[in-house]
Amino acid sequence: MTDIVAQLIDALGDAVSTDAAQLDAARADKSGHRSGSAPLAVVNARSIEDIQATMRIATATHTPVVTRGAGTGLAGGAIAASGEIVLSTLAMDRVLEINESDLLAVVEPGILNGRFNEILGEQGLWFAPDPASKAISTVGGNIATNAGGLLCAKYGVTRDAVLGLKVVLPDGRLLTLGHRSVKGVTGLDLTALMVGSEGLLGVIVEATVRIRREVPGTLATIASFYPGVRDAAAASAAITAAGLQPAVMELIDPSVLRAIDAFAGSSLAGRGNAHLAVQFDGPGAAEDAHRALEIITELGGDADLTTDRDEAEKLLAIRRAAHPSLAALGTTLIEDVSVPRTALPDMFDAIAAIEQKFGITIPTLAHAGDGNLHPNFIFDGPIVPDQVWAAADELFLAALKLGGTLTGEHGIGILKKRWLGDELGEDQLELQRQIKQVFDPLGILNPGKVF
Amino acid sequence: MTDIVAQLIDALGDAVSTDAAQLDAARADKSGHRSGSAPLAVVNARSIEDIQATMRIATATHTPVVTRGAGTGLAGGAIAASGEIVLSTLAMDRVLEINESDLLAVVEPGILNGRFNEILGEQGLWFAPDPASKAISTVGGNIATNAGGLLCAKYGVTRDAVLGLKVVLPDGRLLTLGHRSVKGVTGLDLTALMVGSEGLLGVIVEATVRIRREVPGTLATIASFYPGVRDAAAASAAITAAGLQPAVMELIDPSVLRAIDAFAGSSLAGRGNAHLAVQFDGPGAAEDAHRALEIITELGGDADLTTDRDEAEKLLAIRRAAHPSLAALGTTLIEDVSVPRTALPDMFDAIAAIEQKFGITIPTLAHAGDGNLHPNFIFDGPIVPDQVWAAADELFLAALKLGGTLTGEHGIGILKKRWLGDELGEDQLELQRQIKQVFDPLGILNPGKVF
Numbered sequence: 001m002t003d004i005v006a007q008l009i010d011a012l013g014d015a016v017s018t019d020a021a022q023l024d025a026a027r028a029d030k031s032g033h034r035s036g037s038a039p040l041a042v043v044n045a046r047s048i049e050d051i052q053a054t055m056r057i058a059t060a061t062h063t064p065v066v067t068r069g070a071g072t073g074l075a076g077g078a079i080a081a082s083g084e085i086v087l088s089t090l091a092m093d094r095v096l097e098i099n100e101s102d103l104l105a106v107v108e109p110g111i112l113n114g115r116f117n118e119i120l121g122e123q124g125l126w127f128a129p130d131p132a133s134k135a136i137s138t139v140g141g142n143i144a145t146n147a148g149g150l151l152c153a154k155y156g157v158t159r160d161a162v163l164g165l166k167v168v169l170p171d172g173r174l175l176t177l178g179h180r181s182v183k184g185v186t187g188l189d190l191t192a193l194m195v196g197s198e199g200l201l202g203v204i205v206e207a208t209v210r211i212r213r214e215v216p217g218t219l220a221t222i223a224s225f226y227p228g229v230r231d232a233a234a235a236s237a238a239i240t241a242a243g244l245q246p247a248v249m250e251l252i253d254p255s256v257l258r259a260i261d262a263f264a265g266s267s268l269a270g271r272g273n274a275h276l277a278v279q280f281d282g283p284g285a286a287e288d289a290h291r292a293l294e295i296i297t298e299l300g301g302d303a304d305l306t307t308d309r310d311e312a313e314k315l316l317a318i319r320r321a322a323h324p325s326l327a328a329l330g331t332t333l334i335e336d337v338s339v340p341r342t343a344l345p346d347m348f349d350a351i352a353a354i355e356q357k358f359g360i361t362i363p364t365l366a367h368a369g370d371g372n373l374h375p376n377f378i379f380d381g382p383i384v385p386d387q388v389w390a391a392a393d394e395l396f397l398a399a400l401k402l403g404g405t406l407t408g409e410h411g412i413g414i415l416k417k418r419w420l421g422d423e424l425g426e427d428q429l430e431l432q433r434q435i436k437q438v439f440d441p442l443g444i445l446n447p448g449k450v451f
Numbered sequence: 452m453t454d455i456v457a458q459l460i461d462a463l464g465d466a467v468s469t470d471a472a473q474l475d476a477a478r479a480d481k482s483g484h485r486s487g488s489a490p491l492a493v494v495n496a497r498s499i500e501d502i503q504a505t506m507r508i509a510t511a512t513h514t515p516v517v518t519r520g521a522g523t524g525l526a527g528g529a530i531a532a533s534g535e536i537v538l539s540t541l542a543m544d545r546v547l548e549i550n551e552s553d554l555l556a557v558v559e560p561g562i563l564n565g566r567f568n569e570i571l572g573e574q575g576l577w578f579a580p581d582p583a584s585k586a587i588s589t590v591g592g593n594i595a596t597n598a599g600g601l602l603c604a605k606y607g608v609t610r611d612a613v614l615g616l617k618v619v620l621p622d623g624r625l626l627t628l629g630h631r632s633v634k635g636v637t638g639l640d641l642t643a644l645m646v647g648s649e650g651l652l653g654v655i656v657e658a659t660v661r662i663r664r665e666v667p668g669t670l671a672t673i674a675s676f677y678p679g680v681r682d683a684a685a686a687s688a689a690i691t692a693a694g695l696q697p698a699v700m701e702l703i704d705p706s707v708l709r710a711i712d713a714f715a716g717s718s719l720a721g722r723g724n725a726h727l728a729v730q731f732d733g734p735g736a737a738e739d740a741h742r743a744l745e746i747i748t749e750l751g752g753d754a755d756l757t758t759d760r761d762e763a764e765k766l767l768a769i770r771r772a773a774h775p776s777l778a779a780l781g782t783t784l785i786e787d788v789s790v791p792r793t794a795l796p797d798m799f800d801a802i803a804a805i806e807q808k809f810g811i812t813i814p815t816l817a818h819a820g821d822g823n824l825h826p827n828f829i830f831d832g833p834i835v836p837d838q839v840w841a842a843a844d845e846l847f848l849a850a851l852k853l854g855g856t857l858t859g860e861h862g863i864g865i866l867k868k869r870w871l872g873d874e875l876g877e878d879q880l881e882l883q884r885q886i887k888q889v890f891d892p893l894g895i896l897n898p899g900k901v902f
Contacts, residue, residue: 101692102791102822124694146636153633159643160611175879181789182604182821183859185597185647186867186874187901188883192610192643196636213694216735241552243575243664283735284667338632340553370633371553408634416637423637428626432639434889438882450638 004061005041008085011053017042026066026086029073030133031415032331034382037082039066044091048166048174048205054087055203056172064447065170067199069110069141072133074334075413077145077198077449087203089140095119096206104163104180105211109140109204124214128155131409132323140204146196148409150248153341153369155212157409159195166206167194170440180208193435198411199446201439215247220289221279221312224296224303225272229253229364232274233345235299236368239278239292240341246292248279249369250319253348256326256363256376260318263325268318271302276368277319279312322365326376333377333384333415335392337399338408341371350398351375358391372408373399397422412450420450455512456492459536462504468493477517477537480524481584482866483782485833488533490517495539499617499625499656505538506654507623515898516621518650520561520592523584525785526864528596528649528900538654540591546570547657555614555631556662560591560655575665579606582860583774591655597647599860601699604792604820606663608860610646617657618645621891631659644886649862650897652890666698671740672730672763675747675754676723680704680815682751683725684796687819689746690729691792695739699730700820701770704799707777707814707827711769714776719769722753727819728770730763773816777827784828784835784866786843788850789859792822801849802826809842823859824850848873863901871901 008016017023023038040063043054058065066080067087080086092108095116099105100123107116113127114135120126129142130149137147143165146158164178178184178191194201226232232251239246252260252275261269268275276296280288289305296303306312326332339347344366351373355362366373375395377388396406396419406416406423421429433451437443459467468474474489491514494505509516517531518538531537543559546567550556551574558567564578565586571577580593581600588598594616597609615629629635629642645652677683683702690697703711703726712720719726727747731739740756747754757763777783790798795817802824806813817824826846828839847857847870857867857874872880884902888894 099791099793101688101793104791146640148634148636156607156611157634159640160607169878173878175882176876177879179789179856180791180854181823181856181859182792183599183608183789183818183823184856185599185860185862186857187863187871187880188651188886189597189610189643189647190879190882192640192646195643196640200639213696216694237552243667245664283733283738287734338630338634340550340555340631341633342550342552367634372632372634403631405630405632405635406637408632409636411636412638420638425627427620427624428628428641429638431626431641431889435639435886438885438889 004057004063007057008041008043008054011057012043012050015044015046015050017044025071026068026080029071029076029078031074031076031413032333032382033076033079033415035079035081039080039082039084039086042086042088044088046091048168051087051168051203051205052172052174054085055168055170058085058444059171059442062442062444064444066446067203069138070112070136072137072141073145073413074336074410075415077411077413079414090138098123098125100125102180103211104208106206106208107139108206109138111139113137113139113142120211125211126214127161127209127211129158129161139207143195143204143207144197144199145411148372150250150367154245154247159192161210162191162195162207163210164208165191165194165204167202168205169202170442170444178208196411198413198450200436200450201445215281217281217283218285218307219279219281219309219312220285220305220307221315222277222289222293222296222303222305223315223318224276224301226274226276226301227272229274229348230345231300232276233348233368235276235296235301237342237344238295238299242291242295244288244292246278246369247281248277250277251366251368252319252322253364255361256322256365259325259329259363260321263328264321275318277315326363326378330378330380331382333388335375335395336407336410337395337404338372339399339402339404343402343404344368344371346402347373347399351395354391354394358387360391414449417450455508455514458508459492459494459505462508463494463501466495466497466501468495476522477519477531480522480527480529482525482527482864483784484527484530484866486530486532490531490533490535490537493537493539495542497542499619502538502619502654502656503623503625505536506619506621509536509895510622510893513893513895515895517897518654520589521563521587523588524592524596524864525861526866528862528864530865541589549574549576551576553631554662555659557657557659558590559657561589564588564590564593571662576662577665578612578660578662580609580612590658594646594655594658595648595650596862599823601701601818605696605698610643612661613642613646613658614661615659616642616645616655618653619656620653621893621895629659649864649901651887651901652896666732668732668734669736669758670730670732670760670763671736671756671758672766673728673740673744673747673754673756674766674769675727675752677725677727677752678723680725680799681796683727684799684819686727686747686750686752688793688795689750690743693742693746695743697729697820698732699728701728702817702819703770703773704815706812707773707816710776710780710814711772714779715772726769728767777814777829781829781831782833784839786826786846787858787861788846788855789823790850790853790855794853794855795819795822797853798824798850802846805842805845809838811842865900868901
């Protein structure tokens with residue numbers, strides 16, 4: 001072990017840290033999960049060459065490597081333990097190119113999504129992948145987990161925004177995948193395969209991504225309140241059934257709303273038990289929002305509409321306060337099931353039944369526009385209680401039964417490994433394991449994660 | 452051989468054809484290429500079970516299988532030869548579900564893209580992948596080649612529209628990949644890997660695809676004429692540089708324009724040497740088109756603008772007439788390079804230099820909005836002359852040098868195999884071969900194609 005660290009220091013100098021605080025930080029992410037022991041060392045890579053050098057040493061010594069961005073993952077995918085090298089891309093945070101005419105940018109993996117968007121914003125451009133963590137999560141991490149967010153129904157998932165990648169293989173070889181053109185079908189689509197691969201296949205060291213021009217026109221935002229969560233879900237369903245395409249449609253259930261009130265000192269629950277925020281952009285935004293407002297009002301919702309951007313920010317701030325508000329109540333296990341949009345009310349029923357069966361409350365948020373729900377389990381201490389896992393198990397199976405998936409945007413990591421076979425089936429799981437082996441024959445990349 | 456056919460007939464009855472005309476048809480596609488000999492048999496599959504039965508026999512007897520939709524491919528990817536079973540999905544042409552609320556549909560692979568869109572259109576819906584062959588090509592074939600088309604810059608490539616697939620492996624096992632939800636990140640993205648895999652990994656037997664609501668608002672279409680192809684390319688660049696996002700932007704060079712005149716009896720070349728069609732949709736269409744018209748006029752273009760749908764169809768019919776017009780001149784080899792949009796003028800220069808060097812004319816069309824060019828080589832007889840391959844070689848290398856790709860939307864098939872390594876590099880090529888082997892250890896799926 002000391003020999004491995006010595007080799008790393010010899011090759012990489014002060015990019016290698018064995019500082020106790022850094023090693024300790026790499027044992028956890030934002031999932032509430034924490035590994036049982038500290039990793040060997042953290043390599044704070046400054047360049048592709050640093051990453052290649054690290055991987056060559058890892059391969060030569062058969063040492064596991066956990067690639068890590070900002071550590072904001074919610075599935076334990078970037079958690080490292082004893083005997084592992086942590087390969088941090090956080091210091092590789094440059095924007096290498098912004099090409100407005102081709103609407104593409106080339107970035108290093110460690111740049112924060114929010115920072116990247118600030119830089120693009122100066123030129124009237126933006127990057128559509130929009131996870132709720134965007135202020136603190138890296139573009140490389142967003143790609144490694146195929147991060148979702150608030151805008152996916154209208155603007156696609158992260159995979160749709162990735163044109164090409166540079167990837168370092170376990171033995172240190174550098175691959176260039178994809179292209180700079182909008183189209184390209186040469187060979188198998190390894191770029192798409194890398195997106196969402198959670199550090200299992202290679203290290204993403206550079207990304208060529210699609211960017212967009214700022215959407216012209218008004219931004220029209222509705223905040224609406226309802227007697228119950230089913231009413232809010234019904235309003236959301238009615239809005240899409242009317243042929244409207246909001247950019248954002250976020251649902252908050254009663255217990256999350258109360259948690260926000262307790263955390264932020266607000267009195268939202270005085271206006272209703274459930275909340276739905278709906279935002280339209282583009283040239284038809286104001287007109288669409290007025291139609292949505294009529295639908296909401298007819299269905300008994302109590303709603304405000306604004307076309308002022310600052311006012312809109314205030315309305316969406318309610319949604320943004322949800323995670324910190326829940327975290328203040330205890331350790332949170334944030335689940336991430338996704339179902340077809342029309343199955344949302346059924347999924348809420350399933351959650352209510354699970355709450356009743358287990359005698360617990362499961363505060364739930366939903367990206368209602370795309371059917372992605374975040375049911376939260378809250379408990380004391382660092383260990384997920386067995387009862388929570390039992391309830392989560394029923395939750396996952398309910399989502400699969402509704403044509404959905406275990407995880408819409410957080411990934412499998414270590415938290416959902418045991419349900420992977422339920423969704424994929426044994427045949428597919430075996431194929432996936434074999435593909436992993438093609439890229440990583442020694443099994444040194446993020447071992448114990450996903451599979 | 453006869454034994455294999457007997458086994459197929461025994462298992463599949465009259466789904467198996469050894470009719471000389473059917474066997475002969477399977478030797479060619481729309482690439483102008485033709486195999487040297489007839490295949491063993493054509494299985495006209497009626498169901499997933501038929502496909503599984505075929506694959507089980509193929510595996511047991513180590514017989515190669517070429518999956519084929521409508522045979523409209525332009526790279527020879529579905530051409531079959533002696534000793535091979537042709538597995539036709541053309542009879543599996545049902546739409547199994549249209550779910551307007553979840554904006555998804557489930558289809559069998561053999562349905563024609565155009566027919567699917569007719570059915571969707573009755574409900575005010577549509578399927579965005581829009582290859583020029585849509586009237587005659589299947590959705591399964593579109594997925595197997597990740598087909599592009601006219602609308603990709605605005606509405607994405609086929610991959611972006613595929614949520615889930617059912618796939619039969621070479622040994623007959625049925626896999627269910629992906630999901631019905633907008634989001635889903637469980638395990639490696641094998642759905643995306645299947646899209647564009649040209650029949651190498653499995654047989655696509657069912658697809659769950661994203662559909663869209665018809666775009667509301669006006670359709671505003673411009674047909675414009677220019678002194679030369681560089682002027683048309685400059686107009687197209689200026690339109691996107693102004694921040695406008697046309698749904699369609701199609702460029703026609705002088706020799707294609709003359710071929711259309713000769714074929715259709717029109718006199719387009721009287722108005723200019725090069726043609727650019729630009730179409731805007733959505734609520735801001737008319738306003739955007741007026742801005743585009745100003746740009747075109749300033750740059751010396753001679754243009755008509757219409758917001759009448761029938762009139763627009765007539766304007767776009769010019770573009771649609773291009774392929775038959777060229778085909779009337781001789782055997783056409785349609786190339787398919789793609790470059791970043793801003794590299795279009797450089798690519799036209801490269802084509803002009805190649806024309807001069809080889810003393811040939813290379814009539815060229817371009818999806819100018821996304822940088823995808825179709826240079827056409829025209830010659831007599833069925834064999835591509837060496838000189839044409841030599842010119843194509845220079846064309847491909849020029850596209851790669853400009854950050855582009857060998858093929859934007861047609862695929863590698865047999866026609867571009869020899870350049871695959873130039874684009875992918877040896878390391879990536881080897882990984883791709885190994886992934887192929889994971890899916891198809893006996894190498895019976897579409898052997899000799901792509902790799």
